[in-house]
Amino acid sequence: MGEPSSTPGGRPDFHAVHRELLERAVAAVRERAYFSAYPESPSPRVYGETAAAEGKAAFERLLGGPFPLDQPGERGRVATERSPYGIELGVSYPRADPDALIAAATAALPGWRDAGPDTRAGIAVEILRRINARSFELAHAVQHTTGQSFVMAFQAGGPHAQDRGLEAAAYAYEAQTRYAASVRWEKPQRKGEPLVMEKSFTPVPRGVALVIGCTTFPTWNAYPAIFADLVTGNPVIVKPHPGAVLPLALTVSIAREVLAEAGMDPNAVLLAAEEHGERLAAELALRPEVRVVDFTGSTEFGDWLERSAVQAFVSTEKSGVNTVVVDSTDDYRGLLGNLAFSLALYSGQMCTTPQNIYVPREGVATDDGRRGPGEFAADLAAALDRLLADPAKAAGTLGALANQGVVDRLDGAAALGKVVLASRALAHPEFPDAVVRTPTVVALDADASEVYGREHFGPISFVITTDDTAHALRLLRETVAERGALTASVYSTDPEVLAAARSAALDAGVNLSENLTGPVFVNQSAAFSDYHGSGANPAATAALTDPGFVAGRFTFVQVRRHA
Amino acid sequence: MGEPSSTPGGRPDFHAVHRELLERAVAAVRERAYFSAYPESPSPRVYGETAAAEGKAAFERLLGGPFPLDQPGERGRVATERSPYGIELGVSYPRADPDALIAAATAALPGWRDAGPDTRAGIAVEILRRINARSFELAHAVQHTTGQSFVMAFQAGGPHAQDRGLEAAAYAYEAQTRYAASVRWEKPQRKGEPLVMEKSFTPVPRGVALVIGCTTFPTWNAYPAIFADLVTGNPVIVKPHPGAVLPLALTVSIAREVLAEAGMDPNAVLLAAEEHGERLAAELALRPEVRVVDFTGSTEFGDWLERSAVQAFVSTEKSGVNTVVVDSTDDYRGLLGNLAFSLALYSGQMCTTPQNIYVPREGVATDDGRRGPGEFAADLAAALDRLLADPAKAAGTLGALANQGVVDRLDGAAALGKVVLASRALAHPEFPDAVVRTPTVVALDADASEVYGREHFGPISFVITTDDTAHALRLLRETVAERGALTASVYSTDPEVLAAARSAALDAGVNLSENLTGPVFVNQSAAFSDYHGSGANPAATAALTDPGFVAGRFTFVQVRRHA
Structure with missing residues (x-):
């Protein structure tokens, strides 16, 4: 990528750094041909000779202690995970105070909105780049919360999830930037000079977004929503399943680090950890400030969200009969x-x-x-x-x-x-x-x-x-x-x-x-090409990712004046 | 437009006829500069020397009799309109049987879906062309149901509404056709030949759509939804306000005529007329087959729809404090x-x-x-x-x-x-x-x-x-x-x-x-450039028209196989 770009204020200009990848991703969702930004092979030739060992060590350093996350609204700690592989995890997270999280996200909104889609998309891709660099650490976190094998946790929880996040970011970016941000509007008149107006159009987010994670694919199922929300300007509260917190805690922590470096309020991304059975998702989903909700999990709770969180744009992926x-x-x-x-x-x-x-x-x-x-x-x-x-x-x-x-x-x-x-x-x-x-x-x-x-x-x-x-x-x-x-x-x-x-x-x-008889399996979908779900049957309200998945997350507000 | 185009089956090929206008409209929504497809001036130089008189005569022929509309599910007639100008209207419409309308719309869905976005968009633009040709007749119908002056009824109820309809059709068309309809997907393998899959992606409609009209702008407020629904493949039941039926009855009748000529099931567009106070909108909106609802009117009913029609993609425009x-x-x-x-x-x-x-x-x-x-x-x-x-x-x-x-x-x-x-x-x-x-x-x-x-x-x-x-x-x-x-x-x-x-x-x-001090007024918005509403405050859930207004009306269904 050459020299790191920076803005006039001396902050890194992540949009300039990642513009090419972002444009490639926008093209990929339209073409739907094979594309991947993050290599799925955990090979040392791809990720470096020391990446595997360093990732494992980083994971092990997290065990048995408080997860480092400096965010508002801590009211004690929770440690709710157990490894399906039987090792002790013992990582504790700040137990979330919903009022404090909503207040912090609400306060972050205007600045994040005013940053505009270019800046937001650049930051989103930088977050993905750093997540990708920590794929081994994340793979262990995914393995030991979901029960996936290591290689699957690496691929599905790492690069495949990152590709899905980039895909959603690309949809969200294109949906906002496809239309002119400003225009000189000239209407011919029957007599005399044309009417001339200057107009500008600003994408504005719906509000605070809530992403409710699941226990089997904590990153893969959450990244599309997290990155669609971020790029459309909605501060995100990430509510992990109590059984699979660590992969999303790492994700939130990386996102907050990048936001801070970029001079943004890190509270545009927050973690909402809870005890088992606390029903924090239900509480947050009904808050009037929460205007976007994404959920992966049971049909029962998904249906409840669709019926109940009527103030929000709700996307759900529930159960089905394949x-x-x-x-x-x-x-x-x-x-x-x-x-x-x-x-x-x-x-x-x-x-x-x-x-x-x-x-x-x-x-x-x-x-x-x-x-x-x-x-x-x-x-x-x-x-x-x-x-x-x-x-x-x-x-x-x-x-x-x-x-x-x-x-x-x-x-x-x-x-x-x-x-x-x-x-x-x-x-x-x-x-x-x-x-x-x-x-x-x-x-x-x-x-x-x-x-x-x-x-x-x-x-x-x-x-x-x-x-x-x-x-x-x-x-x-x-x-x-x-x-x-x-x-x-x-x-x-x-x-x-x-x-x-x-x-x-x-x-x-x-x-x-x-007629799948070779090495492509019905349960696998490739980002940028295969739709995951369709939104056309009760298993899901939208596909990962289609235009309907992103378009409801923002609107345009217009200002016009005579030229 | 030269010679009329036709399909191999001998049916008119309205997509070929209107392709250029459609592409121009798609470009216009992106550019947001001045664009209009339908002249707003009722001048004889534009619409022809005889258009005004013929339109008036056509309107007068409709008065005091049954409106000609051959559609399923008639259970008696209703005549519910009164002119704010005090003339007798006395037009009667088939009183709708909701079961019959839903059955007919449901039966029309597969054929309309399978027609594909090109055919649907071509038919939509042809409907608009014929509506435009009858702008004088429609202007009298709008004037005598809404109370608008004749010139305003002509402009806002005619060409401006038609432009909004075309704008929504363009959004809906682009949202479906922006992505490759099929692709040969080749994933490189570490060893040997790439994995190759053939994939196809078909836009599928949500289901039956319901458009609930208002009494003051029956065409202007309904056309975006009607044309967005049609182009995304959703058969539409148009439920006019009992006080302003005629403009939408004319619209439905024209749409059915074009559909039949194109070899489509005319029941892709149906009129649902009712007595005052029958609450047909509420009944239809809760039917499980109804998966898209658009409404313009009171906050009370709009809020009820948002809370209650949870099976549907609901767009509302309600009251506000400007x-x-x-x-x-x-x-x-x-x-x-x-x-x-x-x-x-x-x-x-x-x-x-x-x-x-x-x-x-x-x-x-x-x-x-x-x-x-x-x-x-x-x-x-x-x-x-x-x-x-x-x-x-x-x-x-x-x-x-x-x-x-x-x-x-x-x-x-x-x-x-x-x-x-x-x-x-x-x-x-x-x-x-x-x-x-x-x-x-x-x-x-x-x-x-x-x-x-x-x-x-x-x-x-x-x-x-x-x-x-x-x-x-x-x-x-x-x-x-x-x-x-x-x-x-x-x-x-x-x-x-x-x-x-x-x-x-x-x-x-x-x-x-x-600082509006000239001939542009805050209460007027220009199609293809100004957003009407924003979807970002309680007055409306979406703008006419923005990506969120169309994207929720369809999804993609994918088929893949080894090449």
């Missing part, structure tokens, strides 16, 4: 391998993991012959067994179960139908106390919709026998319309079935993957 | 003339008409000497008297009072404070039964906030004595933050006061006009 329609394939082995990995990855604890796998009663036509529902379920179970045969490698795919709720759900799954594959406990090669479990597969008939018609979050999937593929597509339409879904997937060699599946996906408003 | 801060001027006569016209235009029945005029106790420094609050109020009263001295010309400015509610409010205004200018009844030169009244001006002290702190819709304004201009700006901040405003205006020769006013306008989230 569906796979299996009709036919010319790569049965590829299908099984791909699907098995999708079910196993992070023990099915992704909002995008398939749950309902529809197989026609007549069986699936494959390059290995026709496979009936029972055979298909057995083949899928075998593929999972193969995938998870080596315990050390299996732990790298499965990670650990995030919390006791998932364990209980998995234990109860055997009662839901005919168990085709039972869950097994695995020993973790590095962390003896980690709770590692293989996925279960349960066979159901299509009339058991009271079972498969709702989400069973965790490593639980159903192979469901349908009359035929048309029946499966009908069920897809119905369950997605009623319960929502973040992903849908179809396997077919028949162009007419694929066309019918596309039509069902459009009607249900769910993103569709077709 | 403010003028008078500090100083070097063109006192221009100030008085401009302000008097703003108060008199359509008898103050514009959501943008100023109500609260703050004058410092020490007086206003002018090129005519310092004028205390009492002198200023008297000077303003005299300017209104001058403006309205000629009864025939006055009627052209004032129009007629829209309904008895406005008459009652005006009659009660004398009790609100010290009457500086009393309202007078005027005879209309053409319509003897028209209710024409001049505005009243009432003087208040700043402590009477219980009076001026709420909207008094109609020709009622207050000259309010403040301690000083800083006090006035404080009151502006407070009343706008609490009650909302669509416009604010300041007069000052002092750059510091102007800067303070801009700062107050940003904080309050209201559009500001500075």
